Amino acid sequence: MPTLTGISTNNEFLSGVKTIYKGSVPEIYNSTKYYLVKQYIDEQVKNAWYYEYLFKATNLGAIGGDENLNFLPEDEVTISEFLKILIELADISEEQINEAVSKQESHMPALIKEHWAKKYICYGIEKNIITIENVTGDNTPDTFVPRCDAAYMINRMFIDETNHPNLRIPSNLYKYDENVSCERNTRWKAGIAFKDQGEILYCKDEIGQLYLNGAMDGTDTGYINWNEKLNRAEASKLIVKCKFVLDEGLEKEK
Numbered sequence: 547m548p549t550l551t552g553i554s555t556n557n558e559f560l561s562g563v564k565t566i567y568k569g570s571v572p573e574i575y576n577s578t579k580y581y582l583v584k585q586y587i588d589e590q591v592k593n594a595w596y597y598e599y600l601f602k603a604t605n606l607g608a609i610g611g612d613e614n615l616n617f618l619p620e621d622e623v624t625i626s627e628f629l630k631i632l633i634e635l636a637d638i639s640e641e642q643i644n645e646a647v648s649k650q651e652s653h654m655p656a657l658i659k660e661h662w663a664k665k666y667i668c669y670g671i672e673k674n675i676i677t678i679e680n681v682t683g684d685n686t687p688d689t690f691v692p693r694c695d696a697a698y699m700i701n702r703m704f705i706d707e708t709n710h711p712n713l714r715i716p717s718n719l720y721k722y723d724e725n726v727s728c729e730r731n732t733r734w735k736a737g738i739a740f741k742d743q744g745e746i747l748y749c750k751d752e753i754g755q756l757y758l759n760g761a762m763d764g765t766d767t768g769y770i771n772w773n774e775k776l777n778r779a780e781a782s783k784l785i786v787k788c789k790f791v792l793d794e795g796l797e798k799e800k
Contacts, residue, residue: 594619596779603782606789608635619779622690625680626663628781629670632703635789638669646672653678661687675702690775694749696784697762701752704788718789722758730758740770748772761787 600617603609608631633643643665650668651659658667658681667687670676676699681687691699704717722731733739734754741764746753753772756762761784764770776784 594779596782599783599786600779603785606635606785608785608789609778609782617778619777621778622775623696623778623781624688625676625685625691625695626661626666626687628691628696628699628776629676630663630666631781631785632675632699632788633666633669635785636703643669655682657682658687663687670699673702675699692773693762693770693776693780694746694753694772696776696781697752697756698749700761700784700788701755705755718787719755719759719761722755726758728758730760734758740764741768742770742772746770746772756784756787759787 596619600609600619646669647665650672651664654664654668658664661667667676667681671678676695679685680695681689700719704719705721724731724735730739734743734757737743739754739757749772753762753770757770762770
């Protein structure tokens with residue numbers, strides 16, 4: 547186990563390749579360098595399906611645990627929290643965010659103007675990542691985000707070409723043509739990717755794109771549960787699938 551001066555023992559280390567995107571080519575960091583991530587001491591978490599995604603998402607700085615290092619995988623994610631994660635994951639510049647605030651803030655109700663996520667909400671609305679209806683009326687900025695809305699937000703941020711000029715990192719998601727030849731697309735077009743695929747009422751195309759990218763899958767019993775709320779475990783997987791990172795050989799130190 548490597549040691550770093552002043553580092554708490556409640557940590558794990560990764561060694562391998564890490565990248566930061568600067569322009570058109572990722573900058574590859576020295577593969578002998580160690581990367582610090584939080585340690586989640588609950589053995590149930592370490593044996594869970596999402597631990598691989600949690601580990602990488604934490605290393606990206608996109609998600610973490612509470613003050614006691616508990617991940618709380620079943621806790622649902624609000625639309626403000628998820629929007630903040632996506633905007634920071636995409637490395638949208640503060641200048642771009644502030645420009646959106648200057649355009650949108652005057653149109654916002656007091657609830658939004660006084661909310662901690664005001665700047666993210668303004669940017670999200672300005673770039674059509676969310677709509678004002680997502681955070682007003684029957685909803686608030688603290689409404690838990692359904693899986694279908696999360697799929698829409700990711701598509702707008704990382705897949706749709708309209709928002710790509712604002713990204714300062716390479717996206718790991720691709721726009722799949724409906725005629726692309728692959729097993730997933732065959733199943734999706736046949737309506738048998740999920741048992742409840744025919745019941746999807748909103749954001750069906752966006753869910754389909756995430757399914758084709760391997761970012762959004764169903765339950766062990768074959769359901770996509772499109773309108774259920776997104777939890778932190780699922781969010782960690784989506785985070786990792788969104789961002790292009792060269793992490794081959796990234797392993798936990800013993």
